[in-house]
Amino acid sequence: MNRIDLLFKRLQKAEEAALIPFITAGDPDMATTEALLEELEKAGADLIELGFPFSDPLADGPTIQAASQRSLRGGTTLEDVLDLVARFRTHSQIPIVIMGYYNPILQFGLARFAERAASSGVDGTIIPDLPLEEAGPWMREADAHGIANILFAAPTTPDTRLGRIASKTRGFLYYVSVTGITGGRTELPPDLLEGVRRAKGTTKRPVCVGFGISTPEQVSLLAPAADGIIVGSALIRVMERHIQADDTGYGSGPGLVEEAGAFVRSLKEATRHFQ
Amino acid sequence: MRETLTKTRPPKIIPAELSGADLVTRGPDAKGRFGIYGGRYVPETLMPALMELESAYKAARRDRGFREELSSILRDYVGRPTPITEARRLGEALGGIRVFLKREDLTHTGAHKINNTIGQVLLAKRMGKTRIIAETGAGQHGVATATACALMGLSCEVYMGRKDTVRQVMNVFRMELAGARVIPVDSGTQTLKDAINEAIRDWVTNIRTTHYVIGSVVGPHPYPLMVRDFQSVIGREARAEILKRTGRLPDAIVACVGGGSNAMGIFHAFVPDRGVRLVGVEAAGEGLDTDHHSATLVCGSPGVLHGTMSYLLQDRWGQIKGAHSLAPGLDYPGVGPEHSALKDCGRVRYVAVDDEAALRGFRLLSETEGIIPALESAHAVAHLEELAHVLGPGAIVLLNLSGRGDKDVATVAGILKGRQKT
Numbered sequence: 237m238n239r240i241d242l243l244f245k246r247l248q249k250a251e252e253a254a255l256i257p258f259i260t261a262g263d264p265d266m267a268t269t270e271a272l273l274e275e276l277e278k279a280g281a282d283l284i285e286l287g288f289p290f291s292d293p294l295a296d297g298p299t300i301q302a303a304s305q306r307s308l309r310g311g312t313t314l315e316d317v318l319d320l321v322a323r324f325r326t327h328s329q330i331p332i333v334i335m336g337y338y339n340p341i342l343q344f345g346l347a348r349f350a351e352r353a354a355s356s357g358v359d360g361t362i363i364p365d366l367p368l369e370e371a372g373p374w375m376r377e378a379d380a381h382g383i384a385n386i387l388f389a390a391p392t393t394p395d396t397r398l399g400r401i402a403s404k405t406r407g408f409l410y411y412v413s414v415t416g417i418t419g420g421r422t423e424l425p426p427d428l429l430e431g432v433r434r435a436k437g438t439t440k441r442p443v444c445v446g447f448g449i450s451t452p453e454q455v456s457l458l459a460p461a462a463d464g465i466i467v468g469s470a471l472i473r474v475m476e477r478h479i480q481a482d483d484t485g486y487g488s489g490p491g492l493v494e495e496a497g498a499f500v501r502s503l504k505e506a507t508r509h510f511q
Numbered sequence: 512m513r514e515t516l517t518k519t520r521p522p523k524i525i526p527a528e529l530s531g532a533d534l535v536t537r538g539p540d541a542k543g544r545f546g547i548y549g550g551r552y553v554p555e556t557l558m559p560a561l562m563e564l565e566s567a568y569k570a571a572r573r574d575r576g577f578r579e580e581l582s583s584i585l586r587d588y589v590g591r592p593t594p595i596t597e598a599r600r601l602g603e604a605l606g607g608i609r610v611f612l613k614r615e616d617l618t619h620t621g622a623h624k625i626n627n628t629i630g631q632v633l634l635a636k637r638m639g640k641t642r643i644i645a646e647t648g649a650g651q652h653g654v655a656t657a658t659a660c661a662l663m664g665l666s667c668e669v670y671m672g673r674k675d676t677v678r679q680v681m682n683v684f685r686m687e688l689a690g691a692r693v694i695p696v697d698s699g700t701q702t703l704k705d706a707i708n709e710a711i712r713d714w715v716t717n718i719r720t721t722h723y724v725i726g727s728v729v730g731p732h733p734y735p736l737m738v739r740d741f742q743s744v745i746g747r748e749a750r751a752e753i754l755k756r757t758g759r760l761p762d763a764i765v766a767c768v769g770g771g772s773n774a775m776g777i778f779h780a781f782v783p784d785r786g787v788r789l790v791g792v793e794a795a796g797e798g799l800d801t802d803h804h805s806a807t808l809v810c811g812s813p814g815v816l817h818g819t820m821s822y823l824l825q826d827r828w829g830q831i832k833g834a835h836s837l838a839p840g841l842d843y844p845g846v847g848p849e850h851s852a853l854k855d856c857g858r859v860r861y862v863a864v865d866d867e868a869a870l871r872g873f874r875l876l877s878e879t880e881g882i883i884p885a886l887e888s889a890h891a892v893a894h895l896e897e898l899a900h901v902l903g904p905g906a907i908v909l910l911n912l913s914g915r916g917d918k919d920v921a922t923v924a925g926i927l928k929g930r931q932k933t
Contacts, residue, residue, distance in 0.1 A: 291830040292704065292816060294711045295554045301698055313828045338552055339815045343829030365552045365815065369542065390556040392718060397559065415556055416716035 239331040239359045240384055240407040243282055244442040244463060253459040253507040254282035256444060257500050258335065258468030260303035261286050261320060262312030264479045264486035270320060271493045277330045279497040280504030285362065285466060288317045288336040295364040297419025299469035299476075306479070306486045314340050314349070318356040325357030333360040333386065333407070341374070350377040360384035360407045368401050375404070384408075389435050391415050391425070402439035408464060411435045413447045420450035420470040424457075432461045455506035467503055474499045538852070543732020546855065548848035551731040553711075553818045560718045565733040567638045572740070577637065584629050585744065588662065589619050591626075592748045595756065595909075600879040605895055607904035611761070612882070612912045613749045613777060622885065622914030623745060623773045624655035628724055630741035632659040635722035642721040643667045646710040648675055648703030648769075649839035650682025651885075651914060652726030657691035659724075667691040670709045672702040675839060682918060700833045703843050707817050727770025728847030731818030735847050742776025745911065750780045753909055762902050763788040766911040767890040768861065769805065769841035771850045773913035782858060790898065791850065792890045794836030795863035803835035806863035807846040808854050821848040837866040837922070838886035840914075868893040873916065873923060885914035886922070 247254055257276050261269050269286075276284055289307035293300060314336075321332055334353065341349050341363065353361070360383055366374060368387060378385040384407030389398050392415060402409055413428050414421065425431075428445070435443045445458055446466030450473075455465050478492035538545040551561055571577040585591040594617065598610040615623040628645075635643060643665050647653030653669040660667035669686055673695040676683050683693050699705035707730075714723040728735045728742070753761055764781055766774035768791040781787045796804035804810070811822040816831055824832040824844035834844040853859040864872075869886060872893030877883045884892055891910050898908055916923075 289830075292699065292708050294708045294817070295715065297712070298698070305699075308830065337815075339823075339825070339831075340829035342814060343825065343827065364554050365818070367551065367553065367555050367558050369558070370550050370552055388555040390554070392556050392559045394559060401555075412554075412556060415718060417712045 238382060238384065239329060240283065240333070243331050244408065247282065247463070253462055254442075254444065254464030255280060255455070255500065255504040255507050256283045256285055256446070256464050256466040257281050257471050257503070258285040258287060258466060259471065260300065260307050261288050261317040262307030262310050263303040263472070263475075264306050264488050265310050266312065266316060266320060268488040268492065270324065272496060273324050273328070275493045275497040276500050277328055279500040281330065281500055283331040283333060283464070285333050285335050285468070286317065286321070288312065288314055288334060288340065290337040290340060293337060295417055297417045297469060299420070299472050300418050303472050309485050314344050318352050318358070321358055322356035331359045332357065333362055333384075334358050335362040335364075338363050338366045346374055346377045350381040350383060353383055354381040358383060360386050362386045362410060364388065368404055371404070378406070386410050388412055391431050395434070395438070398435065399438045402435070402441065405441060408442040408444045409435060409439055410466070411443050411445045411462070413445050413449060416447070418447050418469055420473060421448035424448060424454055429458070429461050432458070436461070452502045452506035455503050459507045465503075465507065471496060471499060538849070539732060539736055543736070545735070545849045545852035548813070548820050548851040549732055549735060550820050551818060552815045552820065553731045554715055556715050556718060557731070561731055561733070563638075568634060568733055568737050571634055571637060577633070581630055581633055584633070584662075585626065589625050589629060590617060591744065592752070593617050595749060595752045598876070598880050601876060604875065604879050605899040608895075608899045608902060608906045608908055609757075610895065611753060611756070611907065611909045613745060613909060615745060615773065615911060615913050616882070616884065616888070616915035620651070620655050620658050621917065622651045622655065623742060623776060624652045624726060625658065626744055626776070627726065627738050627741040627772060628652070628655040628659040631722070631724045631737070632656070632663050632665060635724070636663055636665060638722065640720060640722040641665065642717065643724055644670065644710050644713050644721055645724040645726060646670045646703065646706040647726065648672070648706065648842055649918065650675070650679040650686065651840060651918070653691070653693070654682050654685045654689070656724050656726070657686040657689035660691065661689040668713075669693050670696050670706040670713070672696050672700070672706050674701040675703070675706070678839065679918070702833070704831065704834070711817070727772040728775045728849060729770045729817060729819060729821070729845055735819065735849055738772055739775045739779060739849065742772050743779040745773070745776035746778060746780030749777060749909060753907075757907055759907070760784055760787050761907040761909040763790060763898055763906070764909045764911070765790045765792060765891045765894055765898060767792045767841060767887045767913060768808065768846065768850060769794070769843050769887065770845070771847040773911050775847060775849060777909070777911040778853070778859065789853075789859040790894065791859050791861045792894045793861060793863040794838055794841040794869070794890055795865035796835040796837070798865055799863060802832065804863065805834040805836045805841050805843060807844060808850060808861040809863045813851065816845045819848050821851045822846050822854070837869060838890060840885070840887040841890065862894060864890045864893045870923065870926065873919070882912070883916035883920065884912055885916050886919040888913045889916070
């Protein structure tokens with residue numbers, strides 16, 4: 237059984253939801269990302285969604301776009317991200333899912349990427365521009381190498397389609413909370429819980445919710461319904477307060493890693509408060 | 512950034528999933544594929560909407576009422592059919608070939624873009640959408656969309672890269688006059704590519720009320736099919752007219768290619784006519800050995816951008832590179848998937864013409880015929896010299912004059928005046 241499946245089995249017994257922070261590798265630089273991985277795990281993250289940058293992230297709002305741009309400015313490549321995971325994997329068993337757009341993976345070569353990702357200790361992939369109909373070639377490679385390709389379901393996904401997606405996803409089903417792009421929102425849609433329950437009804441796999449979730453209050457509201465909660469933009473905004481820029485690029489100022497850890501700790505607390 | 516040369520050439524090893532040689536050029540198939548190209552690489556939120564759009568479009572295409580309404584607007588409002596003009600003095604200047612110009616520059620709003628926007632806005636209205644969004648680079652597609660929305664009473668918002676809003680002030684004003692709101696885009700390179708990203712983000716957010724009018728044969732299925740169909744009126748008219756005028760098919764057809772909608776529009780009717788050479792002319796910008804060009808098919812390699820698999824300008828890590836051309840309508844690092852298939856199977860030959868040559872084409876057509884072409888179309892004009900050389904005197908060449916050059920007069924005047932001073 238892989239790390240993702242083991243995690244959700246453990247959490248279901250403990251009756252708590254997984255807290256899944258998202259960061260972009262190389263934002264503001266690779267050394268910070270390496271330190272953040274350690275810190276996020278210490279702060280109680282159950283699974284880490286690690287983004288790799290793309291020049292044209294069309295499913296992302298301004299916060300993650302900016303993170304992607306900062307990372308590209310530092311020259312981050314997919315290879316660098318795999319190397320980073322491999323280094324971290326020597327002393328951690330936290331599940332790691334790689335998030336990014338399809339073209340960099342395609343250019344890397346699907347088979348080569350699956351092989352390298354597996355040997356680096358990557359547990360899964362989330363590819364926002366690879367819907368079920370186009371995912372076949374990658375899913376075959378991913379399956380062959382024990383990598384879980386995680387598919388999305390959206391509020392606009394009709395029931396029959398939702399069933400097909402749920403049967404093909406691996407690891408968990410990623411339920412998109414809003415009709416829209418990533419980015420922290422002060423209010424979540426009123427019918428979100430209903431949407432999560434609809435998704436839960438179609439599959440035995442865990443259902444994790446992401447897009448727009450930014451506060452511990454929102455996390456505790458969702459925790460009873462969802463198996464996991466993904467927080468990205470809100471975390472990056474906490475980091476942004478400490479990112480420094482100069483002519484040569486970006487770096488982290490004092491307090492970035494610690495504050496990111498504190499924020500994730502507060503989110504994780506909220507996943508436990510529903511019993 | 513180094514690696515200028517290696518980055519613009521296809522990777523040495525093309526991944527197995529990209530190597531399909533067996534191409535269907537009359538597609539797309541049920542999955543929206545032209546051979547290995549095309550498809551729907553979009554966020555899940557958009558998938559149901561694309562399926563809805565596909566079935567609505569197929570139903571409209573079968574519906575006589577829709578077809579009649581479309582053709583009456585094209586006739587009474589757009590000014591179709593557009594004429595074919597024999598450019599006699601141009602032909603003489605080129606050593607005695609016969610050049611026929613398909614006059615899309617004479618349509619309402621001055622470019623072929625209107626053929627597509629009328630079709631799509633009519634379809635959106637039929638689907639009950641109340642809001643239209645579009646992207647634009649030079650502003651021609653934005654103007655054509657704003658115009659169609661004014662005609663049919665729908666609200667319209669147009670995404671345009673910040674840099675382009677500065678370069679094309681007049682078109683911004685034209686869109687606003689037609690009641691559209693122009694939204695400047697500050698992300699990325701602040702040009703067409705980023706305007707498309709932003710329009711897609713808007714569409715993901717407002718999918719239930721909004722239709723996104725894409726301006727070229729790019730994007731996810733069914734857009735490449737639908738835009739080609741709406742533009743294919745160009746080739747149907749041209750084929751019938753040139754047969755009437757010359758008694759035979761032309762030896763060659765030439766059109767400029769950015770995203771590729773005017774080229775697909777004129778090529779489509781001629782693809783089965785194997786004896787007719789089809790030539791697509793891309794922008795070589797400041798030169799193919801620099802990083803400042805838009806020659807996607809000539810220099811790029813297959814990949815996925817804006818929801819479709821096609822040739823792209825990208826680095827070895829799959830990051831999309833900025834494009835450049837003096838002609839803002841060619842300034843795009845991708846191209847329609849059907850063109851990629853037509854390239855791979857050899858049915859269409861794609862070449863590239865640089866900024867300098869395009870300027871010469873711009874002046875040549877103005878001086879010999881009194882027709883000022885759009886800088887985009889001037890790339891096709893510039894390629895005539897080589898074609899004339901290959902085909903020899905007496906050959907018949909049909910050129911798609913996709914737009915008029917009024918929008919470019921200030922740009923060209925600036926360049927020419929600058930030269931006089933030095």
